[in-house]
Amino acid sequence: MTTAEALDTYLAAHAAEIAQAAERIAPHVRRTPLLETDLASELLLKPECFQPTGSFKVRGAFNAVLKLAENAATLPKGVLTVSSGNHAQALALAARTAGIPATILIPQDANPAKIAATRALGAHVITENVTFANREERLREVQRETGYTVVHPYDNWDIIHGQGTAAREILEDRPDVGLIVTPTGGGGLLCGSALAAKSHDRTVKVVGVEPERAADAAATLRTREIQRLPDSPDTMADGVRTIAIGQANFEVMVTRGLVDDVVTVTEDEIGGATALLWTRAKLAIEPTAALPLAAYLAGKLPETRRGDGHAPISLVLSGGNFNPTLISRLLTTP
Amino acid sequence: MTTAEALDTYLAAHAAEIAQAAERIAPHVRRTPLLETDLASELLLKPECFQPTGSFKVRGAFNAVLKLAENAATLPKGVLTVSSGNHAQALALAARTAGIPATILIPQDANPAKIAATRALGAHVITENVTFANREERLREVQRETGYTVVHPYDNWDIIHGQGTAAREILEDRPDVGLIVTPTGGGGLLCGSALAAKSHDRTVKVVGVEPERAADAAATLRTREIQRLPDSPDTMADGVRTIAIGQANFEVMVTRGLVDDVVTVTEDEIGGATALLWTRAKLAIEPTAALPLAAYLAGKLPETRRGDGHAPISLVLSGGNFNPTLISRLLTTP
Numbered sequence: 001m002t003t004a005e006a007l008d009t010y011l012a013a014h015a016a017e018i019a020q021a022a023e024r025i026a027p028h029v030r031r032t033p034l035l036e037t038d039l040a041s042e043l044l045l046k047p048e049c050f051q052p053t054g055s056f057k058v059r060g061a062f063n064a065v066l067k068l069a070e071n072a073a074t075l076p077k078g079v080l081t082v083s084s085g086n087h088a089q090a091l092a093l094a095a096r097t098a099g100i101p102a103t104i105l106i107p108q109d110a111n112p113a114k115i116a117a118t119r120a121l122g123a124h125v126i127t128e129n130v131t132f133a134n135r136e137e138r139l140r141e142v143q144r145e146t147g148y149t150v151v152h153p154y155d156n157w158d159i160i161h162g163q164g165t166a167a168r169e170i171l172e173d174r175p176d177v178g179l180i181v182t183p184t185g186g187g188g189l190l191c192g193s194a195l196a197a198k199s200h201d202r203t204v205k206v207v208g209v210e211p212e213r214a215a216d217a218a219a220t221l222r223t224r225e226i227q228r229l230p231d232s233p234d235t236m237a238d239g240v241r242t243i244a245i246g247q248a249n250f251e252v253m254v255t256r257g258l259v260d261d262v263v264t265v266t267e268d269e270i271g272g273a274t275a276l277l278w279t280r281a282k283l284a285i286e287p288t289a290a291l292p293l294a295a296y297l298a299g300k301l302p303e304t305r306r307g308d309g310h311a312p313i314s315l316v317l318s319g320g321n322f323n324p325t326l327i328s329r330l331l332t333t334p
Numbered sequence: 335m336t337t338a339e340a341l342d343t344y345l346a347a348h349a350a351e352i353a354q355a356a357e358r359i360a361p362h363v364r365r366t367p368l369l370e371t372d373l374a375s376e377l378l379l380k381p382e383c384f385q386p387t388g389s390f391k392v393r394g395a396f397n398a399v400l401k402l403a404e405n406a407a408t409l410p411k412g413v414l415t416v417s418s419g420n421h422a423q424a425l426a427l428a429a430r431t432a433g434i435p436a437t438i439l440i441p442q443d444a445n446p447a448k449i450a451a452t453r454a455l456g457a458h459v460i461t462e463n464v465t466f467a468n469r470e471e472r473l474r475e476v477q478r479e480t481g482y483t484v485v486h487p488y489d490n491w492d493i494i495h496g497q498g499t500a501a502r503e504i505l506e507d508r509p510d511v512g513l514i515v516t517p518t519g520g521g522g523l524l525c526g527s528a529l530a531a532k533s534h535d536r537t538v539k540v541v542g543v544e545p546e547r548a549a550d551a552a553a554t555l556r557t558r559e560i561q562r563l564p565d566s567p568d569t570m571a572d573g574v575r576t577i578a579i580g581q582a583n584f585e586v587m588v589t590r591g592l593v594d595d596v597v598t599v600t601e602d603e604i605g606g607a608t609a610l611l612w613t614r615a616k617l618a619i620e621p622t623a624a625l626p627l628a629a630y631l632a633g634k635l636p637e638t639r640r641g642d643g644h645a646p647i648s649l650v651l652s653g654g655n656f657n658p659t660l661i662s663r664l665l666t667t668p
Contacts, residue, residue: 033367038386049616052372282383282618282654284611320616328662 010256015199017157018164018192025062025162028052028097032166034173034314037281042304043296044177044312046170049285049320053117055239056166056318057090057153060188063162064151065094076100076149080142082107082135084241085114086319087153092123103148105130105138111238111323132232132241154186155246164192170314171200178304178311181292183318184208184217184262185240187249193316194258203306208262209291211235211270216244217253218262224254236326237270239288239318261302265294273297275330277317287326289317344590349533351491352498352526359396359496362386362431366500368507368648371615376638377630378511378646380504383619383654387451389573390500390652391424391487394522397496398485399428410434410483414476416441416469418575419448420653421487426457437482439464439472445572445657466566466575488520489580498526504648505534512638512645515626517652518542518551518596519574521583527650528592537640542596543625545569545604551579551587552596558588570660571604573622573652595636599628607631609664611651621660623651 029052035045048056068074078101081091088104095102102123106115107130119125130138143150153159166189167180180197184190190208197204210217214233220226229243245253253259265273273294274287283289292315295301304311363386369379382390402408412435415425422438429436436457440449441464453459464472477484487493500523501514514531518524524542531538544551548567554560563577579587587593599607607628608621617623626649629635638645 030370033369035367035384036364037384038388047616050369050371054372054614054616278618279656279658280388282381282388284613284616284618322613324613324665328666331658332662 007256011195011199014161014195017161018168018196021063021161022165022168024066025059025165028062029058031169034170039276039280042310042312044174044314045281045283046166046314046316047283048166048316048318049283049289053086053089053093054320055086055090056163056189056316057086058093059165060159060162061087061090061094061151064156064158065091065098065100067158068149069098069100078103078146078148079151080139080146080148081105081151081153082130082139083153084110084132084238086239086321088118088123089114089121091151092118092121096122103142103146105135105142107132107135107232111321113323114321117321132243152246154188155248157248159188160192160195160248160252162192163189164196166316167193167196171197171204174312174314176306176311177204177314178306179205179207179301179313180316181207181209181295181301181313182316183237183240183288183291184210185242187217187245187253189316189318190259191249191252194252198258205260205302205304206258207260207301209295210240210262210264211237211291212264212266214240215264218264220245220250221253221259221262226250236267237288237291239286240291263295263300265291265298265300269294269298271330278331283317284322285317285320286322289319292316341590345529345533348495348529351495352502352530355397355495356499356502358400359393359499362396363392365503368504373610373614376644376646378508378648379615379617380500380648380650381617382500382650382652383617383623387420387423387427388653388655389420389424390497390523390650391420392427393499394493394496395421395424395428395485398490398492399425399432399434401492402483403432403434412437412480412482413485414473414480414482415439415485415487416464416473417487418444418466418572419452420573420655422452422457423448423455425485426452426455430456437476437480439469439476441466441469441566445655447657448655451655466577486580488522489582491582493522494526494529494582494586496526497523498530500650501527501530505531505538508646508648510640510645511538511648512640513539513541513635513647514650515541515543515629515635515647516650517571517574517622517625518544519576521551521579521587523650523652524593525583525586528586532592539594539636539638540592541594541635543629544574544596544598545571545625546598546600548574549598550577552598554579554584555587555593555596560584570601571622571625573620574625597629597634599625599632599634603628603632605664612661612665617651618656619651619654620656623653626650
């Protein structure tokens with residue numbers, strides 16, 4: 001088998017998993033629209049803030065939990081994860097829907113609204129002595145104590161395939177899209193999008209965006225080795241405060257070369273794009289969701305041509321679980 | 335002809351006009367989605383904040399301007415209106431698109447962002463000595479001076495038919511909707527919705543919502559005579575600060591009896607619903623757009639049954655041209 005044939009086989013297998021994920025999660029997640037706005041005519045926004053719990057994370061969480069619950073052999077005693085917030089709420093909802101207990105580790109300095117929302121969904125939340133830096137270690141400790149099954153927020157193929165359903169919908173709605181842009185933390189959404197897009201058409205570009213202060217994925221792509229941040233980055237984009245991408249994500253992004261680029265944006269660029277999405281696009285998103293628009297406005301995205309001309313660019317707006325105080329500041333500071 | 339037959343004929347004629355309006359404006363307005371949210375499973379939101387210029391007003395404005403421009407006999411020298419803001423921006427955009435000059439009178443205490451946006455769309459804006467109380471009189475003065483054609487924001491059948499296209503889309507997407515709820519100022523959106531809904535199925539209810547401080551339409555419906563407020567009301571719902579509904583609106587609402595009810599909500603209820611749409615539905619709407627949800631949350635809407643069971647309720651979210659300072663206050667005040 002040639003390298004090209006091997007990649008075709010790889011993409012076809014993942015595309016089949018993403019299609020199965022789409023079917024599995026359909027009763028529980030929303031088919032979000034693809035919106036034109038007054039921002040720029042070439043942009044099509046995918047507002048994942050409209051999902052249950054307010055972010056795309058339900059796509060992966062429902063896929064992972066429902067797949068585990070599909071047969072008695074894998075039916076978990078409970079599910080367990082560590083998350084800065086949006087995956088936490090999503091997993092809590094998916095577990096409650098499937099009738100399985102959930103325990104969630106949330107770093108103690110995470111957005112308080114996200115912690116409260118996770119508890120409200122019936123999950124057992126642990127924040128004590130959980131930091132962004134020690135979270136993986138604490139996860140293994142709690143796993144030993146409880147015997148629960150870990151559903152990792154991004155380094156998990158079922159999660160990646162679930163997240164890939166958003167890009168799959170984009171290309172179903174508009175097969176002419178030339179570039180899909182997503183925020184990047186651990187790489188679940190970015191890699192799911194890459195698998196969905198490249199199996200649709202190898203010429204569709206896929207680009208991830210991360211804060212300049214959290215530029216591990218960009219460094220990983222450049223050096224072809226997983227790069228770790230010394231500590232959780234201080235960025236208003238609190239959905240992407242992970243310190244490194246996962247192994248599965250590295251495989252898609254680097255080994256298979258399915259992500260075209262990862263670009264970085266400044267805090268000012270993130271704040272400006274957030275305010276613009278609120279005031280002009282009328283979408284009440286969280287700053288993390290503004291990463292793709294920030295990159296677009298800063299001229300950091302590649303040219304998008306497919307066939308004869310310019311192709312539309314789709315920005316995935318990851319979620320809407322904003323901190324009201326931060327948003328008030330962004331809206332009222334000129 | 336019996337009364338029932340006369341009403342059938344009336345509705346059929348208006349439904350035909352709304353269908354023509356839909357076709358006429360299609361290249362210029364957006365087909366907004368119908369959104370499910372985490373608020374309540376029976377609610378379907380029609381986010382008209384996603385329209386060009388940020389409100390449903392483009393539907394009526396494009397219908398009126400394009401119809402005038404369709405033949406040489408009615409081609410206006412210019413168009414002229416008075417508006418507190420959203421109709422102003424919509425008419426400015428429609429006129430620019432049709433290549434016709436526009437002059438807009440905006441009351442001097444209107445939302446400054448709306449005034450600036452209207453100027454940015456190329457319209458000539460007059461605010462000097464324009465108040466909510468004297469605006470009709472000032473309009474006639476400027477009309478005499480300029481010879482421009484007045485496009486009234488609500489007392490105009492082309493405007494009403496244009497606004498009716500939103501409810502028509504709701505019922506195309508979900509023919510099982512049992513109740514359509516809209517904000518009410520002059521009555522354009524409410525009456526357009528009533529004509530679209532009742533011609534679809536006489537059992538679909540249509541209810542308008544206005545601030546308690548601006549309860550002229552509720553009083554008009556109750557007394558069957560147009561009631562005027564002594565002065566423009568002081569309400570955070572700045573899109574519905576008109577002092578009375580129009581003649582055409584009275585005909586639809588009262589004479590023909592096509593509006594089932596007009597209910598009122600307090601400023602606290604409006605503020606609460608506004609914050610909830612931002613935080614839970616992730617929609618960056620203006621307070622006027624929250625009137626329908628405020629009425630729903632306060633239990634002021636009628637029961638909705640169609641056929642065998644409960645029917646979904648569709649809330650029309652009129653626009654997203656919010657004042658950042660007010661929104662910041664609503665989001666950060668517990």
